[in-house]
Amino acid sequence: MANFSGAIKLTDLNDFIAPSQACTVALNGSKLETNIQDGEVLLHKRAEVPGFSQTLPSGPNGSVKVTLHDCLACSGCVTSAETVLLEHQSTEELSERLADPSISVIVSVSPQSLASLSVELGKTIEATFKKLSGFLRSLGVLYVLDTVDSRDLSLLETASEFVARYRAQHGQNGSGKPPAKRHGQLLQLASACPGWVCYAEKTHGDYILPYISTAKSPQAVIGSIVKGPLCKRLGIQPGKVYHCTIMPCYDKKLEASREDFTTPGEQVPETDCVLTTEEVLQLASQKGIDLALLPEDHLDNVLHSAEEKRLYGWPGGSGGYLQFVMRVAAQELFGHSLPPGSLPMRTLRNADFQETVLEIDGREVLRFAQAYGFRNIQTVMRQVKQNTCRYHYVEIMACPSGCLNGGGQIKPHGDQAVGELLHALDKQYHDVPMRTPSSNPMVDVLYRDWVGGFPYSEAAQSLLHTQYHNRGQTSKPAQAIARDW
Numbered sequence: 001m002a003n004f005s006g007a008i009k010l011t012d013l014n015d016f017i018a019p020s021q022a023c024t025v026a027l028n029g030s031k032l033e034t035n036i037q038d039g040e041v042l043l044h045k046r047a048e049v050p051g052f053s054q055t056l057p058s059g060p061n062g063s064v065k066v067t068l069h070d071c072l073a074c075s076g077c078v079t080s081a082e083t084v085l086l087e088h089q090s091t092e093e094l095s096e097r098l099a100d101p102s103i104s105v106i107v108s109v110s111p112q113s114l115a116s117l118s119v120e121l122g123k124t125i126e127a128t129f130k131k132l133s134g135f136l137r138s139l140g141v142l143y144v145l146d147t148v149d150s151r152d153l154s155l156l157e158t159a160s161e162f163v164a165r166y167r168a169q170h171g172q173n174g175s176g177k178p179p180a181k182r183h184g185q186l187l188q189l190a191s192a193c194p195g196w197v198c199y200a201e202k203t204h205g206d207y208i209l210p211y212i213s214t215a216k217s218p219q220a221v222i223g224s225i226v227k228g229p230l231c232k233r234l235g236i237q238p239g240k241v242y243h244c245t246i247m248p249c250y251d252k253k254l255e256a257s258r259e260d261f262t263t264p265g266e267q268v269p270e271t272d273c274v275l276t277t278e279e280v281l282q283l284a285s286q287k288g289i290d291l292a293l294l295p296e297d298h299l300d301n302v303l304h305s306a307e308e309k310r311l312y313g314w315p316g317g318s319g320g321y322l323q324f325v326m327r328v329a330a331q332e333l334f335g336h337s338l339p340p341g342s343l344p345m346r347t348l349r350n351a352d353f354q355e356t357v358l359e360i361d362g363r364e365v366l367r368f369a370q371a372y373g374f375r376n377i378q379t380v381m382r383q384v385k386q387n388t389c390r391y392h393y394v395e396i397m398a399c400p401s402g403c404l405n406g407g408g409q410i411k412p413h414g415d416q417a418v419g420e421l422l423h424a425l426d427k428q429y430h431d432v433p434m435r436t437p438s439s440n441p442m443v444d445v446l447y448r449d450w451v452g453g454f455p456y457s458e459a460a461q462s463l464l465h466t467q468y469h470n471r472g473q474t475s476k477p478a479q480a481i482a483r484d485w
């Protein structure tokens with residue numbers, strides 16, 4: 001197995017795993033050719049250019065061998081085309097907007113990023129958020145929000161969509177869209193991970209896209225809230241608000257650039273900039289600030305009532321989609337209440353591929369899986385194509401170990417093992433009060449005052465759902481690919 005530590009950053013995964021497609025990727029100035037053999041990627045060194053100093057370990061015929069598990073494990077991968085987009089989402093860009101008095105900057109922070117920062121600072125997640133809020137406001141940020149409410153909306157929409165599709169499939173007063181199904185059985189795939197969605201759009205196209213939930217991700221939902229009801233309440237034009245999110249991966253920058261995530265009519269991006277967790281730490285360092293030493297400031301309560309703002313969690317480091325959809329489906333479809341706490345999961349091929357089954361009166365009624373990392377995604381794709389997939393719902397995430405292990409998270413220090421860091425992240429992430437999305441009072445307010453409808457209603461579908469595009473394999477120039485996003 002090749003050891004690529006340090007100097008090589010592998011690029012867009014989709015290019016690597018395109019069946020039978022030889023492609024060229026740029027790695028630190030050197031060009032490599034790729035092709036696929038039995039689920040492995042062979043990288044062939046093609047041309048040396050000045051500045052490339054990595055010595056590539058050689059396999060037979062001078063090839064360099066990387067297993068899919070190795071190269072697809074990095075969600076920080078970007079193509080040269082995608083770099084065009086990423087340059088516009090940086091700490092420098094944020095600083096420029098902060099210096100512009102005509103622009104109001106609002107920042108939304110993901111719970112995975114807070115977990116990573118809190119482990120780094122050695123503080124609780126709540127204390128970390130308070131320090132970070134104070135730091136960002138000291139730079140001129142107007143409000144610092146979190147993505148708990150938007151995650152809850154995303155979970156509710158995903159679960160309601162599943163129930164509607166299941167009912168439509170089984171002729172139970174279904175008002176949902178025609179269900180995506182194979183073998184006469186419903187299949188819904190998670191939609192919150194842009195790494196996975198990008199791969200599905202470019203590599204599997206129309207065959208797989210109908211299976212993907214149309215519910216927007218938490219980032220997309222908070223973008224809609226900020227540029228919609230929040231701008232309205234603040235009396236600021238959406239174009240005068242610069243919305244920046246802090247996320248665990250670079251793929252979220254690409255998601256923010258999708259043409260689907262712009263304000264209705266005005267076509268203003270709902271999220272203008274995404275910074276990774278690590279970039280936020282760099283921003284503090286650029287400003288000469290040690291976040292750990294800052295006092296704890298207040299949390300902004302702009303979306304909430306007078307009650308003190310608190311962080312609430314839900315089981316599952318990648319948002320907890322499987323956990324929530326299974327609970328809602330069990331209750332709504334079968335009148336079956338699942339006990340509180342995390343659902344029992346059975347490990348399949350590896351720790352990143354697990355399943356849970358709901359049996360009622362000895363009969364299996366639902367089978368859900370979570371498949372993290374491209375090795376396991378490939379397995380699910382193969383099952384769907386061969387009509388052997390037995391799952392009703394699959395929580396698919398591009399990163400092995402899910403979002404807590406995103407490519408933009410703060411890396412282990414020294415000889416700290418990745419597993420040890422992930423354990424600490426998981427502990428911090430879940431070290432807040434747990435609350436079901438449906439008992440979040442802000443969710444009721446948003447459905448009533450903004451959406452004007454209930455979960456998966458027509459109004460909710462127009463505001464909280466999206467669509468996908470078959471982008472096919474492409475050899476378009478960088479700017480053209482950037483426009484596709």
Ligand code: SF4
Pocket residue numbers: 075192193194195196248249250251252318397398399402403404405406407
């Ligand atoms: S699994 Fe999570 S962190 Fe990784 S690419 Fe997907 S959304 Fe980003």
